[in-house]
Amino acid sequence: MKYLPIDKSLFLYNRERFSKLLKPGSVALIHSNDQMPYSSDQFFPYRQHPDFFYLTGIDQEKSILMLFPDSPNPALREVLFLLETNEHIAVYEGHKYTKEEATATSGIETVHWLSSFEGMMKEAMAYAE
Numbered sequence: 001m002k003y004l005p006i007d008k009s010l011f012l013y014n015r016e017r018f019s020k021l022l023k024p025g026s027v028a029l030i031h032s033n034d035q036m037p038y039s040s041d042q043f044f045p046y047r048q049h050p051d052f053f054y055l056t057g058i059d060q061e062k063s064i065l066m067l068f069p070d071s072p073n074p075a076l077r078e079v080l081f082l083l084e085t086n087e088h089i090a091v092y093e094g095h096k097y098t099k100e101e102a103t104a105t106s107g108i109e110t111v112h113w114l115s116s117f118e119g120m121m122k123e124a125m126a127y128a129e
Contacts, residue, residue, distance in 0.1 A: 008107035011057045015078065018055060019069040025129025026070070029121075030055060032063040056080060056106040060097055064117060065108075068124050075110055076124050084113040 022028055033049040048059045056065055062083040068076050083089075085096035099111040112120065 005105070006057055008057065008105060011055060011105075012107040015055050015067065019067055022067070022069060023129070024070055025127075026068075027124050027128045028065075028067040030065040030067075032058070032061055035061050056108065058082075058097065058102060058106055062114060064114065066117075066121070066124065068128065071124065071127055073123070073127070076120065076127070077110075078108050079110045079112060079120060080106060080108045081112050081114045081117045081120075084115065 018028070030052050031049070032052045033047060035043040038044050052063070052065060053059060055067075056063075058080070060082065064081040066076070066079040066081070068079075071077050080102055082097055082099070082102055085098070089096060097105070102111045103109060
């Protein structure tokens with residue numbers, strides 16, 4: 001970890017303020033930064049997109065935050081999508097967040113793997129203006 005843990009109440013407050021600025025029926029998608037290649041098999045040290053970090057506290061690539069405060073389905077109001085980890089990824093790329101760790105860090109209760117993003121996005125778009 002690059003820094004001491006930050007209280008998740010800060011990220012809850014930031015998301016609440018941001019959500020109030022959205023037009024009614026809007027969906028906001030905020031993506032994390034990608035890793036920047038240094039050579040064919042190395043990457044520069046990872047640096048998270050400041051907007052994504054401001055809203056989530058998550059410092060991991062291949063992540064998406066979906067905010068849809070007016071959704072009639074409560075499971076779509078705040079959703080965090082993360083890259084699903086496994087032993088191979090943990091050994092060669094390092095530790096990635098579990099769903100529980102992501103909830104503890106960000107305060108977002110609905111955390112899914114990135115593979116479920118497309119299906120949930122289609123459902124959100126059915127409700128969105």
